[in-house]
Amino acid sequence: MPRTSDKRERLITAAKTLFHEQGLAQTTLADIAATARVALGNVYYYFKTKDDIASAVIAERAAEVRDVLDSCDCASCPRECVVSVLKKMRGRAAEYVDKGCPVGALCQELGRSDSPLTDQAYGLVRAQIDWLTDKFGAMGRRDARDLAVQLVSEMQGVSLTARAIGDARLLRRQLDRLIEWVETL
Amino acid sequence: MPRTSDKRERLITAAKTLFHEQGLAQTTLADIAATARVALGNVYYYFKTKDDIASAVIAERAAEVRDVLDSCDCASCPRECVVSVLKKMRGRAAEYVDKGCPVGALCQELGRSDSPLTDQAYGLVRAQIDWLTDKFGAMGRRDARDLAVQLVSEMQGVSLTARAIGDARLLRRQLDRLIEWVETL
DNA sequence: GTCTATATGTTGATAGAC
DNA sequence: GTCTATCAACATATAGAC
Numbered sequence: 001m002p003r004t005s006d007k008r009e010r011l012i013t014a015a016k017t018l019f020h021e022q023g024l025a026q027t028t029l030a031d032i033a034a035t036a037r038v039a040l041g042n043v044y045y046y047f048k049t050k051d052d053i054a055s056a057v058i059a060e061r062a063a064e065v066r067d068v069l070d071s072c073d074c075a076s077c078p079r080e081c082v083v084s085v086l087k088k089m090r091g092r093a094a095e096y097v098d099k100g101c102p103v104g105a106l107c108q109e110l111g112r113s114d115s116p117l118t119d120q121a122y123g124l125v126r127a128q129i130d131w132l133t134d135k136f137g138a139m140g141r142r143d144a145r146d147l148a149v150q151l152v153s154e155m156q157g158v159s160l161t162a163r164a165i166g167d168a169r170l171l172r173r174q175l176d177r178l179i180e181w182v183e184t185l
Numbered sequence: 186m187p188r189t190s191d192k193r194e195r196l197i198t199a200a201k202t203l204f205h206e207q208g209l210a211q212t213t214l215a216d217i218a219a220t221a222r223v224a225l226g227n228v229y230y231y232f233k234t235k236d237d238i239a240s241a242v243i244a245e246r247a248a249e250v251r252d253v254l255d256s257c258d259c260a261s262c263p264r265e266c267v268v269s270v271l272k273k274m275r276g277r278a279a280e281y282v283d284k285g286c287p288v289g290a291l292c293q294e295l296g297r298s299d300s301p302l303t304d305q306a307y308g309l310v311r312a313q314i315d316w317l318t319d320k321f322g323a324m325g326r327r328d329a330r331d332l333a334v335q336l337v338s339e340m341q342g343v344s345l346t347a348r349a350i351g352d353a354r355l356l357r358r359q360l361d362r363l364i365e366w367v368e369t370l
Numbered sequence: 371g372t373c374t375a376t377a378t379g380t381t382g383a384t385a386g387a388c
Numbered sequence: 389g390t391c392t393a394t395c396a397a398c399a400t401a402t403a404g405a406c
Contacts, residue, residue: 025210122349153342
C-alpha cells in the first residue's frame with residue numbers, strides 16, 4: 001500500500017483530456033473514473049464535487065499556459081518572445097483544428113454560469129493578455145494592452161474559424177500572417 | 186381553436202434565448218416549455234427530439250445572420266458593406282460582453298459532437314466568411330478569403346476576450362480599430 | 371392539438387463493508 | 389484508501405385521456 005497514490009493526478013489528467021474532447025457538461029464522472037482506471041466511488045475521496053475536478057483541471061491548464069509563456073520568455077528580445085508563442089501554436093495547428101483550443105473551450109462553456117469557475121477560466125485568457133502586454137510594452141508600444149488583446153483575440157478567433165472550415169493549412173497561414181505582423185510591428 | 190398556433194414559434198424563440206444564455210446542454214426541455222408557456226408533453230408534438238429544436242434554433246440564427254448581412258448590403262460600395270457589419274456589432278457591444286456571441290457559442294458547444302448539428306452551426310461562420318470574401322473580392326483584393334477569415338476571426342476573438350475582461354468599452358475600441366482597418370484597406 | 375401522468379435512462383453523490 | 393451497491397434527482401421521451 002503506497003503512502004502516496006497517483007490516482008488524483010490520473011483523474012485530473014483524464015478529466016483534462018475528456019473536457020477538451022467532449023466538453024465539461026458532456027463528460028460524466030463515470031467517464032473520468034473509467035479513463036483514469038479508478039472506481040467511481042473512489043473519485044469522491046479525492047474530489048468533493050465535479051466542480052472541484054473542473055477547478056483542478058483549470059489550474060492545470062493555467063500551469064500549462066505559464067509553462068508555455070515561460071519557455072517563450074527570453075529576456076533579450078520581447079518581439080522574439082511573442083513570435084515564439086505564435087510559432088508554438090503553429091506547431092499544434094492540427095490539434096487546434098481537430099479538438100479546438102482548450103482554453104477557449106473552457107471559457108466559452110464556463111462563461112455562462114457565474115460560478116467561481118467562470119473567473120478562473122477567464123483568468124487563463126487574462127494571463128496571456130498580461131504577458132503579451134508586458135512584451136509589447138517592452139517593445140516601446142504605448143498601446144501595448146490593446147495590441148495584446150488584439151493578438152489573443154486573433155489566436156482564439158482563427159482557431160474557431162479554422163475549425164469551422166476544417167482546414168489546418170488555413171490556420172497555419174493565418175498564424176504566419178500574425179508572425180509577420182509582430183515582426184514588422 | 187385556432188387552425189394555426191404560434192406555439193412552435195414560441196418554443197423556438199424560448200429555446201434560442203435559453204441556449205444563448207445558458208448553453209445547449211444546460212437547457213432542459215422543461216425550461217424551454219415553461220418559458221414558452223407550453224406544456225412539457227406538448228413539446229413533442231412540434232419537435233421529435235431535443236436535437237430537432239436545436240436544429241430549428243440554428244436555422245433561425247442562420248436567418249438572422251442572413252438578415253444582418255442583407256441589411257448591410259449596398260450594391261454601390263463593398264467597403265461600406267463591411268463597415269456596416271462592424272458598426273452593427275458595435276451597437277450590440279454590451280450584449281456581446283454580457284451574453285457572448287450566439288454564433289460563437291453554438292459553434293463551440295457543437296464543435297465537439299459530430300452530429301449533423303455541428304456542420305449546421307459551423308455554417309453560420311462560413312456564411313459570414315463567404316459574404317465577406319465576396320465584398321473583399323469586389324474591393325479588388327486577391328487575398329479576399331484570407332481577409333474574410335481574418336475579420337470573422339477577430340470578431341469572434343474580441344467577443345471572447347472582452348468577456349474575459351468584462352469590459353464593453355474594450356470591445357468597442359477593438360471594433361473601432363477594425364473599422365479603421367477596413368476603411369484604409 | 372393539448373394536457374397529465376409516467377416510463378426509462380442517466381447523473382452526481384452517498385453509504386458502508388473491507 | 390478502495391471498493392460495490394445504491395440513492396435521489398433530474399432529463400428525455402412516451403402513453404393515452406380529453
